[in-house]
Every structure is written in structure tokens, then in C-alpha cells.
Amino acid sequence: MSNLFTYTIRIADSALILGQRMAEWCSNGPTLEEDIALSNISLDLFGQANGFYEYAAQINGEKSADELAFTRNEREFFNYQLVEQTNGNFGKTIVRNFLYDSFIFLFYTELANSSDERISALAAKSIKEVKYHLRHSKNWLIRLGDGTDESNKKVQDALEELWQYTGELFEMDTIDTELMKKNIAIDVSKLRPKWNEMIDSTLKTAKLNRPEDGYMASGGKKGIHTECLGFLLAEMQFLQRAYPNAKW
Amino acid sequence: MQNGNIKHIWQLLNTIPDPEIPVISIVELGVVRDVNLKDNLYTISITPTYSGCPAVTAFTNDIKKCLKENGFRNFKIKLVYAPAWTTDWMSKETKEKLNNYGIAPPSKIVICPQCNSKNTTLISEFGATACKAFYKCSDCLEPFEAFKCI
């Protein structure tokens, strides 16, 4: 696998897996408007994933975009562990998405300057959509955090639970550094100060406390996952596994 | 003749309605970016409004069908991502069509398509399709959809 292939597929995987999580909300949203919002976000994420998978399929040529999504096993997925975490209650979904949306917004903003034309175009396109996702999760976090005692407790609990998955967002490995030399990849570790600012100011408005940095999970980019991913893939891939090449 | 054909293709494409908002064509929506001819092959470049817009597949098929019906065989459809689609590409006439259809056109100030009031509130950033948000008019109290400004 070339570095560029792996780099591209990592981005696609995080979008796909979060998209699948959001799709689980379809018909289960707390209100009709929210149901539509969550499903729309899912659709955006699938679209972003597809763009990056199409490119990855072109680079490697072994598997098509669909095959990349539906016929790889858990250890071959390189998404961040944060995005595979279960939806839980609505508050937990909002916390997970807010932590990720604020990161990926900064990520795509930098990646839009990539020397790889295709990656830069996909990033520039994605920013427009992620802006909406971020506004959505941020506004909800503020409403829930600064809401009732119960809603505040639920999102604070989710924050404590999910905080351990934020460390790996800023980790660099040799694939990143190699591609950085060609100005294709970006230095995610440099996004941290801005991310901290976004998180701190929103948490303050939302009357929530930033958790202490304790144990930080790691490994998503290398194919190491929490148990949540296997169950997600089982559901998402079932049809293509049971009926290979089935079409609508 | 060949330039005439390119013009003809543009005219044909302009008759294809947007699958979700049939009062405007895919050309007016701004998703058709280019039509060109090289080595006897017409290339129609299209760009998605939103990455996950399900209408892309629908209008790709509509383009194929329309061109074939009009005698074109040697063409291909190319999906381009840059520059990213923006509502800035919509003409004033297109915005008027949307407004008459009951969808507030993309604009910094969202105006009620029913009574033209500027006194409107956002209900949800996400509407029935990826490109629209949901609003309510505080004067005539009608809920309505507004094209997102991106």
C-alpha cells in the first residue's frame, strides 16, 4: 500500500464510520427536524467518504470504492476510534460529533492547501458541509450543557467518557511525515492549540467542564479499534457479505 | 457544426429539470460546469451540490438519457470537485424561479417567499434535501424552505 493510498483511506474511513453512526439515527431522532438533520449529516459524510474512496481506488486499483467500504475487515479500517463510539443518548452523539467536527473543520481547512489537487479539492468541498455540522453540534452542546440539570449531567458524562479518544486526533506517524515532505499531508499536531481554543470557549458557554487529560486511547490510524467497530461493520457490511455484488 | 453541437448540448441540458426542485434546470442550478469536444468525444463536466447529494446519480442518468435520445453517442460525463459548487453561481432569474416556487433563494437575509417579510426564524439548518434549510415566517407564520447559502 502506498502512503498516499493509506492517507486517503484514513480520511474516507472516518467519514464513512461516522456517517454510518449518524444513519443509525434515521427514524430515531428526538424530533422530526432533528431526525432530518442527523440523516442529512450522514449523507454529507457518505458523500465525503465516497470522494476519498474513489480517489483511493484510483491510486491502488485493487478495490473499487464500494469494495473498500464493504469488503474490508475491522483491522483494515483506519478511522479514528472517536467516530466509531456508539451513539448512546442524543447528548453523547452531540458530544462525540462536536469533538470530531471541531477537529475535522480545522483539518480540512489546512488540507485544502494540499499540493495534491484531488485531495485539496475534496477538502475544500468538505469544509462547506462540515461548517454546518459543527454549527449543529456546537449549538446543541450549548443548549444541552446550559439546559436542565439532567441534560447537563448527560453531556458532562459523555464528555468524560469520550475525552480519551481525542488524543489520537493529533498524533502523527511516518505516513504523515513522509507525505508532509511533499506538502500533501498536514501536520495535525499543529491543529491542537486552535482546537483547544474552540473546545474551551464552547464548553465555557455550555457550562461544562473540560475533562483532565488522563489515559488516551490510540491506534485507529493503524487499524486498532474498540469493540464498537466490529458491530458497526457487521451491520453495515451484512448485505454485501451475504450477497456479494448485490445491487439495488 | 461542432461548436454548434456544443451549443445544442447546452440547450438540451438546460431542459433537464433538477430532480428535487423541478422548476429549475440542472444548468440553472450550476451543476453543469463545462461541455467540450476533443477527438470526437464530448465531455460534460458536472459537480455535486453537496458531496452526498443523491440527485447526482439521478441527473447523471437524466443527462445520458437526454443526449442519447437526441442522437449523441460519443460523450462522457465527468465528475469534478474543484471549484466547489457555490450558490453564487445562481442567476437572478433562477433565484426568482425558486422564490415563485415557494423556496427562499440563497441570500444572507432570508425573506419569506409567501409574504416577503424579512422577519423570519431558522427552525433547522437541515431541510428535506441537502441544499435547503427550514425556516418560519414570524409575520404570516408560514413555515418554508430556504436554499442554503454556500
Ligand SMILES: [Zn+2]
Ligand atoms: Zn411570511
